[in-house]
Amino acid sequence: MQYVPYLLAGISVGGQYALIAIGYTMVYGILRLINFAHGDIFMAAGLMMIYLANPLTLWLAVPLVILFTAVLGFAVERAAYKPLRDAPRMSVMISAIGVSYLVQNVALYVTGGLAKTYPSLPWISDTITILGATTKRVTVITPVLTVVLIVGLVILIKKTKIGMAMRAVSRDFETSRLMGIKINTVISVTFLIGSLLAAVGSLLYFANYTAIVPTSGAMPGLKAFVAAVFGGIGSIPGAVIGAFLIGLSENIIKSGGSSWTTFSDAFTFVLLIIILAVKPTGLFGEKQTDKV
């Protein structure tokens, strides 16, 4: 039973990575852009929680954080990516790196460079015991909430008109426009959804941490990105499975004791190198074929 806490933590962290990874994979699917600012938007959601939780009640702060983060993602797309729609992909990517630094530096300015204490969320942060393992309630809530949100997302993409438009746009901009689809609206919706899920992920992720600094989004962002690549970037199920596998592996390594814990982060990146070398398209990635 000594592995139970590690497995629980692994599933939980995996769910949090999954919520971030979906944002990477959806944006890549539609724009072929790796949105380097995504991890920082995730961090910004954490900061918003810190600044909103104090004056407001928690039940008001949580929806506001989710709303503001979605709006932030939308605004970043409109300001930094949309003007570059016809530019080479490299330019958009560099713009994304710029946004990443901008968000981090604004955070640095706002916080004054001090680590800000993350509010303790009642009920979610309460300690519970499962199978003899003591953990926070968030550990159990995360995978459940993640699965619910992913099922909702899959239904949106498979069954609704906007979902159908998203699938069409991710394939072919020009033909989608011929159908009367407004490309920019569909792209904005993608960013709204991705940022919304990152905000939820942020609430769950930072519940396990005491403080946030402006670079707090970098590591979870990177790991979620690795998860998306592992699963095959552009594929939502791939990103989710990749995220859970990385979350679990990381924590299983930690169960080996403190000498192994040091290597848990390294594992993720070694995995990335192996995937890129062995199967660059990832588990569920589409093969690059040039259609005639």
Added chain:
Amino acid sequence: MLKITDLKVNYGGIEAVKGISFDVPEGKIVTLIGANGAGKSTILKSISGIVKPSSGRIEFLGTDITSKDAAFIVGKGVTLVPEGRKIFPDLTVLENLRIGAYMRRDDLTEDLDWVYGLFPRLKERAWQAGGTLSGGEQQMLAVARALMSRPKLIMMDEPSLGLAPLIVRGIFDIMREINKRGVTILLVEQNANMALQAADFAYVMETGRITMSGTGNELLNNPAVKAAYLGT
């Protein structure tokens, strides 16, 4: 119905269309024929709002649609069946049809019945991914998808491209059938023989300019057209 006046378009760094004027009267089949690179596809793209013309005017049913948003133009009743069919390979056949009606908010049952009547093969394959269809079936799907927007004018870019002669004949039969239902057709073709036989009126294009025009029959019997495009 569609009135093009002195249209000029720059595309890919060259002036692909060099001041063209022509009309498409309501209820007719009008065709533009010409060799590769004559600027035919560019004209259709600028009518549908995908490519912005550098000057000139495009008028549809009295409304100026020059440089308007593609969605606006689809909403007005102008649809393009693009060259190379461009169906969405990982959407099902039914989804491809539904996305053709993206601008509409009303019930699609009647239209689905109509296009399934025109192309029974599509009904059999409604749940298959578009990418699994054969070339001819994909062309049928592209036409059916365009019809789902209830167009007043349907523009077809090289519908015969890469298809077997028998299938091409089928596509042209369907085109006449659609035309009989009151849909005006603007057809761009390299298969001049088939196009001229089907057309009420035709224009011949060469390197960005219209060089000849006349009814389909007139051009079929024109010696210059015969020599250059019909190979007889």
